[in-house]
Amino acid sequence: MFEKIGKNTSMLRTDERVCGTIYLIEEGGKRLIIDSGDGDAEIGFAPDICILTHGHFDHTSGVEENWPCVLLHPAEAAFKGPYLKIPKNAAPNPMKPLIFGSHLLEFFHTPGHTRGSICILDRKTGILFSGDTAFAGGGYGRTDLGGNEKEMEESLGLISKINYKLLCPGHGDIEKREE
Numbered sequence: 001m002f003e004k005i006g007k008n009t010s011m012l013r014t015d016e017r018v019c020g021t022i023y024l025i026e027e028g029g030k031r032l033i034i035d036s037g038d039g040d041a042e043i044g045f046a047p048d049i050c051i052l053t054h055g056h057f058d059h060t061s062g063v064e065e066n067w068p069c070v071l072l073h074p075a076e077a078a079f080k081g082p083y084l085k086i087p088k089n090a091a092p093n094p095m096k097p098l099i100f101g102s103h104l105l106e107f108f109h110t111p112g113h114t115r116g117s118i119c120i121l122d123r124k125t126g127i128l129f130s131g132d133t134a135f136a137g138g139g140y141g142r143t144d145l146g147g148n149e150k151e152m153e154e155s156l157g158l159i160s161k162i163n164y165k166l167l168c169p170g171h172g173d174i175e176k177r178e179e
């Protein structure tokens with residue numbers, strides 16, 4: 001069950017195996033999801049757009065072959081790290097601002113966990129979808145899966161400057177930013 005977290009925005013926790021979270025933005029009959037879970041979750045529809053925060057299997061395995069638009073940072077498809085599962089229908093994310101209904105999504109390349117990890121800011125709701133780069137409570141993703149610590153530090157520095165209100169990571173709790 002998708003649970004509402006903001007305007008037009010909800011989340012689906014997939015607690016079965018690795019507790020990945022799928023996010024949904026839905027407006028005017030169109031659906032955009034961020035990450036697809038490990039394949040266990042019942043998404044129940046083919047989203048118009050699927051944006052992947054990175055290529056790890058627990059974020060990408062839910063992608064179905066008939067999904068029309070699946071976007072992944074180009075560095076991820078060329079990346080040779082463990083636990084990757086790149087969907088055949090994934091296309092390079094142009095990383096340009098994306099207008100989706102009344103939402104404006106901005107993309108940030110935040111390597112460190114993997115080469116092609118990204119964060120997505122929804123300007124309308126102030127939600128930052130941070131994948132496995134930044135977690136609630138100041139945590140951050142593992143850097144020993146083909147990423148590196150130095151890039152992670154730089155990416156976390158970049159994230160700290162982004163004007164977001166709610167952090168929505170790929171695992172665990174979501175977190176309001178303190179004023």
Ligand SMILES: [Zn+2]
Pocket residue numbers: 054056113132141
């Ligand atoms: Zn990951």
